[in-house]
Amino acid sequence: MSKPQNPFNQELDKRSRVSPLSQKLEGLALRCLACAHKCIIGDGKRGICKVRFNKNGELYAPNGYVSSIGFDPIEKKPFFHIMPGAKTLSYGMLGCNFKCPFCQNYTISQLSDDFNYLGDIHDITPTEIINHAINQKAKIIVSTYNEPTITSEWSLEIFKLAAKNRIKTAYVSNGYASEEVLGFLMPHLNFLNIDLKTFDSENYSRILGGKLENVLQTIEKAYKMGIWIEIVTLLIKDFNTDEAQLNSMVEFIAGISPDIPWHITAFHPCYKMTDKPATDEGIIRKAFKIAKEKGLKYVYAGNIQSSDMENTYCPDCGELLVERNYYSIGSFNIESDVEKAGKCHKCGASIAGIWF
Ligand code: SF4
Structure with a gap:
């Protein structure tokens, strides 16, 4: 007998539509193509992100709601080489395809089996989102707060309307996209901010729940597709701050293009990662120096007091x-x-x- 659904999942599933980002497999099973996990999902089951599910052999993806919506300066995303000072309309939904123990938005990204806070679901239409953006003079619409890749069908609806209204669009993502989802979003995704969280494969697979190689491929592919990219790395002591890792990371970015801005930000203990200290300015300066020496033209530091690296x-x-x-x-x-x-x-x- 299948487990009864909790009321939260029932509410979430009501706000879902059949997705084209799937591949039929034997029987009623299917493969989701929205992110690099490419989950194989049996009938009645959910993917790793928990918000996409198989019902009678069809893949359903979130649609028609936001968990939150706000108006932020573009610098807060952060994007530093796009329309400085521009106001963004930023929205998020629920769920994630990673399990980062330092997630600052874990209350909306990490859905456990007993998650049941219905207050995070606010019904809204793409037209209403665009009208909010126009009324607030927001020049860019950004899918952020949770991982946007897993709700790309809904974002594409919004982004198509945004283009008609001369509003640009962006994702703030962990970079765990599939080639299919990047193709699906083009040409309607203008800017992509990608978290490159570590250059250690073991850290990616064991601690975050993905493969480093897939994130690197997203960066390469998105750059080749002509999407404007900025990369962010949250520096966490003994996780991603050893010199060898920093060198490899910078060499990789510079190898794609020395014009890609790299944002290095300081970690503060949160969620499940409370055993690591806040990142001190010395570590940030070390990474900054390595990046400049290896030829990155635009390096920025965030979450620290000094303003000379902004x-x-x-x-x-x-x-x-x-x-x-x-x-x-x-x-x-x-x-x-x-x-x-x-x-x-x-x-x-x-x-x-x-x-x-
Ligand atoms: S978006 Fe990714 S994690 Fe979610 S079901 Fe699809 S392949 Fe799995």
């Missing part, structure tokens, strides 16, 4: 181009005239990014 400088002449103080923008010295747009105002070097 600004954008011209990689050619060293001129201060974008001055930042947390989420506010100070001086801005990138040319906006049509003929010189996106160039350093002093030496004329092209500065990678979508600035206007």
Whole structure:
């Protein structure tokens, strides 16, 4: 006899639609193609993310709700090379395909079998989301807070409407995408922020619940597809801060393009990872130095007091181009005239990014 569903799952499942991101297997089984796990799901079962399920041989994916919605500056995502100071409409849903013990949003991402907080489900339509964005003058719509890949069908509906209204779109993701989902989202996904959480395969598989190789492939593929990418690494002592790992990580990013911005942020103990200390500034500075020495042009530090590592400088002449103080923008010295747009105002070097 199958286990009765809890009321929360029943409510979540009511807000789901048949997904095209699946492959039929023998009998009523299927394979979900939305993320790199490519779960094989039997009839009546759920995938690793717990929000996608097989009902009578059809894959169902979340649709028509958000767990939260808010208006944040683009710098908070973080994206530093996209329309500085722009307001975003950010939304999240529920669930995740990873199990990171340091997740800051674990209350909405880590759904346990007895999860039952119905307050996290707010019904909304794509049109209502777009209207909120227009009313609040948000220039970018971002799927964030939980892992966006696992709810890509719903985001695509929103993103198509966003394009009609000249609103850009972005994901803040752990990078565990499948090639199929990237193709499915194009050309409607403009910007992708990817967490590269460690360069240690064992850490990825045992602690986070994925394969490093798949995250690296997402970064490579998304870059080749022309999606603007920024990478974030939360530095955690004895998890990803040894010199060999930092060197490999930076070499990998620089090997794709030295123009990709790399954000290194300081960890603070949370959720299940309370045994590690908060990351001190010395570790951040060490990673920053390695990145610059290995040729990354744009490296930024977050979650620490010092503000000297938040600004954008011209990689050619060293001129201060974008001055930042947390989420506010100070001086801005990138040319906006049509003929010189996106160039350093002093030496004329092209500065990678979508600035206007
Ligand atoms: S999105 Fe990923 S984790 Fe969820 S069911 Fe599909 S393949 Fe599995």
